[in-house]
Amino acid sequence: MAEKLVIIGNGMAPGRMLEHLLESVPGRYAVTIFNAEPRVNYDRIMLSPVLSGEKNFEQIIIHGDGWYIKNAITLYKGHKIVAIDRDAKTVTSDHGVVEPYDKLVIATGSVPFILPVPGNNLAGVLSYRDLDDVNAMLLAAQSRTKAVVIGGGLLGLEAAAGLEAQGMDVTVLHLMPTLMERQLDPAAGYLLQRAIEDRGIKVICKANTKAIIGHKKVEGVELADGRIIPATLVVMAAGIKPNAGLAKEAGLAANRGILVDAGMRTSDPAIFAVGECAEVGGHVYGLVAPLYEMARVAAAHLADAKSTAAFVHNDTPTKLKVTGIELFSLGDFADGDDRHEIVLRDASAGVYKRIILKDNRIIGTVLYGETADGAWFNDLKKKQVDITDMRDTLIFGQAYQGGTPLDPMAAVAALPDDAEICGCNGVCKGKIVGAIQEKGLTSLDDVRAHTKASASCGSCTGLVEQLMSLTLGASYNPAAVQPMCGCTILGHDDVRRLIKAKELKNIYAVMQELEWTTSCGCAKCRPALNYYLVCDWPGEYADDYQSRFINERVHANIQKNGTYSVVPRMWGGVTSAKELRAIADVVDKFNIPTVKVTGGQRIDMLGVKKEDLPAVWADLGKAGFVSGHAYAKGLRTVKTCVGTDWCRFGTQNSTGLGIRIEKFMWGSWTPAKVKMAVSGCPRNCAEATCKDVGVICVDSGYEIHFAGAAGLDIKGTEVLGLVKTENEALEVIVALVQMYREQARYLERIYKWAKRVTIDEIRRQVFHNLEKRKGYYDRFVYSQRFAQVDPWSERVSGLHKHEFKPMATIGLAQAAE
Amino acid sequence: MRWVLIGSLTDIPRRGARCVETPKGKIAVFRTSEDRVFAIEDHCPHKGGPLSQGIVHAAAVTCPLHNWVISLETGRALGADEGSARTIPVKVESDEIFIALAADSKADRAA
Ligand SMILES: Cc1cc2nc3c(=O)[nH]c(=O)nc-3n(C[C@H](O)[C@H](O)[C@H](O)COP(=O)(O)OP(=O)(O)OC[C@H]3O[C@@H](n4cnc5c(N)ncnc54)[C@H](O)[C@@H]3O)c2cc1C
Numbered sequence: 023m024a025e026k027l028v029i030i031g032n033g034m035a036p037g038r039m040l041e042h043l044l045e046s047v048p049g050r051y052a053v054t055i056f057n058a059e060p061r062v063n064y065d066r067i068m069l070s071p072v073l074s075g076e077k078n079f080e081q082i083i084i085h086g087d088g089w090y091i092k093n094a095i096t097l098y099k100g101h102k103i104v105a106i107d108r109d110a111k112t113v114t115s116d117h118g119v120v121e122p123y124d125k126l127v128i129a130t131g132s133v134p135f136i137l138p139v140p141g142n143n144l145a146g147v148l149s150y151r152d153l154d155d156v157n158a159m160l161l162a163a164q165s166r167t168k169a170v171v172i173g174g175g176l177l178g179l180e181a182a183a184g185l186e187a188q189g190m191d192v193t194v195l196h197l198m199p200t201l202m203e204r205q206l207d208p209a210a211g212y213l214l215q216r217a218i219e220d221r222g223i224k225v226i227c228k229a230n231t232k233a234i235i236g237h238k239k240v241e242g243v244e245l246a247d248g249r250i251i252p253a254t255l256v257v258m259a260a261g262i263k264p265n266a267g268l269a270k271e272a273g274l275a276a277n278r279g280i281l282v283d284a285g286m287r288t289s290d291p292a293i294f295a296v297g298e299c300a301e302v303g304g305h306v307y308g309l310v311a312p313l314y315e316m317a318r319v320a321a322a323h324l325a326d327a328k329s330t331a332a333f334v335h336n337d338t339p340t341k342l343k344v345t346g347i348e349l350f351s352l353g354d355f356a357d358g359d360d361r362h363e364i365v366l367r368d369a370s371a372g373v374y375k376r377i378i379l380k381d382n383r384i385i386g387t388v389l390y391g392e393t394a395d396g397a398w399f400n401d402l403k404k405k406q407v408d409i410t411d412m413r414d415t416l417i418f419g420q421a422y423q424g425g426t427p428l429d430p431m432a433a434v435a436a437l438p439d440d441a442e443i444c445g446c447n448g449v450c451k452g453k454i455v456g457a458i459q460e461k462g463l464t465s466l467d468d469v470r471a472h473t474k475a476s477a478s479c480g481s482c483t484g485l486v487e488q489l490m491s492l493t494l495g496a497s498y499n500p501a502a503v504q505p506m507c508g509c510t511i512l513g514h515d516d517v518r519r520l521i522k523a524k525e526l527k528n529i530y531a532v533m534q535e536l537e538w539t540t541s542c543g544c545a546k547c548r549p550a551l552n553y554y555l556v557c558d559w560p561g562e563y564a565d566d567y568q569s570r571f572i573n574e575r576v577h578a579n580i581q582k583n584g585t586y587s588v589v590p591r592m593w594g595g596v597t598s599a600k601e602l603r604a605i606a607d608v609v610d611k612f613n614i615p616t617v618k619v620t621g622g623q624r625i626d627m628l629g630v631k632k633e634d635l636p637a638v639w640a641d642l643g644k645a646g647f648v649s650g651h652a653y654a655k656g657l658r659t660v661k662t663c664v665g666t667d668w669c670r671f672g673t674q675n676s677t678g679l680g681i682r683i684e685k686f687m688w689g690s691w692t693p694a695k696v697k698m699a700v701s702g703c704p705r706n707c708a709e710a711t712c713k714d715v716g717v718i719c720v721d722s723g724y725e726i727h728f729a730g731a732a733g734l735d736i737k738g739t740e741v742l743g744l745v746k747t748e749n750e751a752l753e754v755i756v757a758l759v760q761m762y763r764e765q766a767r768y769l770e771r772i773y774k775w776a777k778r779v780t781i782d783e784i785r786r787q788v789f790h791n792l793e794k795r796k797g798y799y800d801r802f803v804y805s806q807r808f809a810q811v812d813p814w815s816e817r818v819s820g821l822h823k824h825e826f827k828p829m830a831t832i833g834l835a836q837a838a839e
Numbered sequence: 840m841r842w843v844l845i846g847s848l849t850d851i852p853r854r855g856a857r858c859v860e861t862p863k864g865k866i867a868v869f870r871t872s873e874d875r876v877f878a879i880e881d882h883c884p885h886k887g888g889p890l891s892q893g894i895v896h897a898a899a900v901t902c903p904l905h906n907w908v909i910s911l912e913t914g915r916a917l918g919a920d921e922g923s924a925r926t927i928p929v930k931v932e933s934d935e936i937f938i939a940l941a942a943d944s945k946a947d948r949a950a
Pocket residue numbers: 030031032033034035036056057058059066067068069070101102103104129130131132150151152177180265268296297298299307308309310311313341343
């Protein structure tokens with residue numbers, strides 16, 4: 023008589039197992055299946071096309087009713103098994119059917135992870151797992167209102183795309199900073215987010231769901247930061263958990279999933295487990311390829327007790343089934359120095375490819391925008407092929423072995439004709455290319471003469487030259503520009519112009535669109551890019567702290583022994599008894615070893631331990647101090663003399679002007695540090711003539727100086743011009759600094775920038791041309807709205823708490839346990 | 840050797856680092872942009888700079904004091920510089936980070 027085989031769950035894994043079994047030992051078992059879902063075995067993967075309307079349910083059925091009849095399999099639809107009795111060898115369904123077994127297979131799959139937040143059981147909150155979920159979503163979509171999908175992984179994005187295709191207004195909330203972070207590196211995550219947003223789906227990353235709100239029915243989602251996103255439908259796609267509860271209750275060994283050996287046998291030799299509910303070799307799986315391998319192995323053992331078939335772990339590539347988005351991810355794509363990466367970016371085509379090699383063999387691949395070669399890379403990886411011989415061309419794919427190398431001018435070639443190349447004179451790409459062609463221009467000077475492009479500050483010279491190469495071909499040979507760093511062929515000026523012209527508003531966008539050759543930059547380019555973005559997109563770009571040097575990250579200066587120095591701001595160098603007392607108290611309380619007066623008329627407390635920084639700031643803050651930014655590439659100090667207040671030679675209120683400038687400009691980031699001074703008469707006690715910006719007060723007004731240096735280089739200032747009123751002095755100084763902020767290269771002091779751009783050009787723009795001066799001034803004022811935040815009070819309030827305290831302290835006893 | 844839980848992945852920002860205090864000195868724990876986690880002693884082989892304060896890029900950190908670039912995987916200085924910092928085994932299990940500590944005899948007695 024046939025042995026009795028009972029299967030719990032009728033998903034894709036046991037379906038495949040039965041196919042193997044029917045082929046190898048037909049008739050060996052009398053099979054009974056219990057399935058909680060009231061239907062036959064269908065292709066769960068294809069639920070997304072059903073949701074988007076590209077397919078219907080009939081088209082995704084794997085085994086129709088006829089198949090069960092033909093193979094004499096009993097299928098209990100809508101019967102959930104509630105107990106396994108291993109002694110009696112029976113299972114019991116929720117409808118009371120008791121079925122004996124000789125062999126049992128558990129294939130209960132997974133259950134969706136439901137966020138433990140208030141409101142998660144309101145009507146209108148769904149998961150995305152089976153046909154019932156899809157039908158419920160389709161019904162909700164008829165209202166064509168707003169939907170929120172929680173989770174920006176594979177499932178969430180497919181759900182979002184499907185709902186959008188059904189006419190809903192969809193927002194995706196994702197906890198991590200980039201989408202699908204388990205499968206994609208941040209660079210590809212950026213491209214994916216752009217593509218998703220292009221379809222009209224909103225994406226909010228770093229979104230921490232606090233609650234689902236509504237009376238009886240869902241009305242919206244509330245985030246931890248207080249934002250509320252209205253919605254009539256909420257889909258939770260925040261992950262899955264192996265469905266191992268039934269097995270655990272029956273006393274089978276389980277961890278995350280039901281533990282099985284390489285032959286898919288559980289701790290009870292009569293019971294097997296296959297599919298997402300099984301845990302083998304420390305892994306649980308959520309993609310069908312390994313589940314089908316489990317099915318093959320389990321079938322072999324059910325057919326032949328002596329079978330040696332064994333499950334082996336293999337990486338499975340991930341793809342996203344959203345029409346129009348090509349994405350492929352495989353294996354290990356983290357970098358490391360025993361690994362090498364090959365990166366190809368084609369900005370105009372939206373392509374990003376990255377191959378990770380170790381010992382000349384592929385260990386991981388991320389492809390975005392063009393995935394045709396995924397299978398080939400997968401194959402090379404599986405077979406561990408040594409790729410040394412094709413290394414240079416590998417990234418172009420199988421068909422392009424021996425193909426042409428990358429075009430370094432692709433980024434400029436791809437710019438539209440109306441992209442502005444020269445910011446000073448407002449010249450666009452089309453005009454330059456047109457002039458070169460029509461007038462037969464062949465040298466940079468000609469182009470400057472005819473179009474004015476790069477004739478002013480000169481920062482766009484590199485781009486103009488690239489346009490000439492592009493238009494004139496090999497006959498034009500530009501002078502080589504010094505690249506920013508090893509990650510790019512572009513120089514600082516080119517990068518700055520392109521950030522503006524292409525409206526690049528985050529670091530990943532810059533790296534992708536400008537075809538960086540590394541996946542996440544280096545310590546040279548990241549701080550520079552962060553500054554350029556902060557400067558160019560105030561209010562839009564979120565400062566990336568991890569791309570700042572430590573001094574700017576902790577708002578203090580690191581000293582040679584790893585302690586910090588703290589300098590509170592003393593406006594114009596003026597202090598009071600109350601302030602001095604507060605400083606003295608802090609020094610005592612925190613045992614600060616050294617207190618010193620700086621060259622910039624400030625008080626420096628040296629030797630503060632990092633863990634003490636927040637408490638030191640809190641105390642200083644209570645006394646009314648803000649950060650002195652003594653660490654910053656930004657406005658440091660405005661030194662003053664006592665001017666007409668006290669000095670018999672004083673001509674103007676130099677102290678008052680210095681304080682006014684400092685209060686107006688503090689907090690702004692600049693390419694390199696900016697130090698200023700105001701002296702009340704030409705005797706110049708505040709040493710204003712060796713500063714980045716200085717003012718010498720005279721009877722007739724204010725003489726504005728700039729471009730001095732008193733560090734590694736020594737240089738007296740240049741005179742920008744004389745103005746009559748304090749207001750005008752402030753306006754000119756602000757315009758000057760803003761021009762410097764917008765044009766200089768990162769880490770370039772004002773005097774070096776001025777030498778490059780010429781004193782005359784700067785004077786023309788910020789002194790004589792009143793309209794330009796006003797423009798610079800207004801842009802500075804706007805950006806100060808986002809910059810004048812006291813970083814100390816921000817930190818005292820708890821931002822980035824673990825930055826200052828160890829994340830853990832391991833005591834002696836604990837270390838020795 | 841024993842695994843000690845030090846916190847969760849989200850305690851460290853991506854491309855950042857945090858410190859762990861141990862009886863044998865500070866350990867810097869790094870998280871890369873791709874969520875790989877490394878631990879090395881917080882002491883630059885050049886002049887002892889606190890590596891946890893550097894800029895993290897790929898699987899390397901640039902020391903904040905004089906810009907040596909240290910591999911997070913091997914602790915060795917990259918490029919022309921020579922020297923190395925001790926690495927500490929780490930593992931991440933469902934977002935919890937553990938580091939391995941050697942049970943050393945001196946600490947044993949102290950406990
Ligand atoms: C929308 C979506 C898209 C996907 N896309 C992909 C993809 O592109 N590529 C890929 O590889 N994978 C994809 N997957 C994952 C893939 O579908 C699953 O890995 C696979 O279907 C799991 O098969 P399984 O047999 O382990 O479990 P399931 O298919 O989940 O089957 C388990 C069945 O057991 C039943 N059951 C549970 N408990 C009991 C009980 N106590 N008694 C009786 N019956 C019970 C359940 O009702 C269910 O029908 C996707 C999944 C979804 C939901």
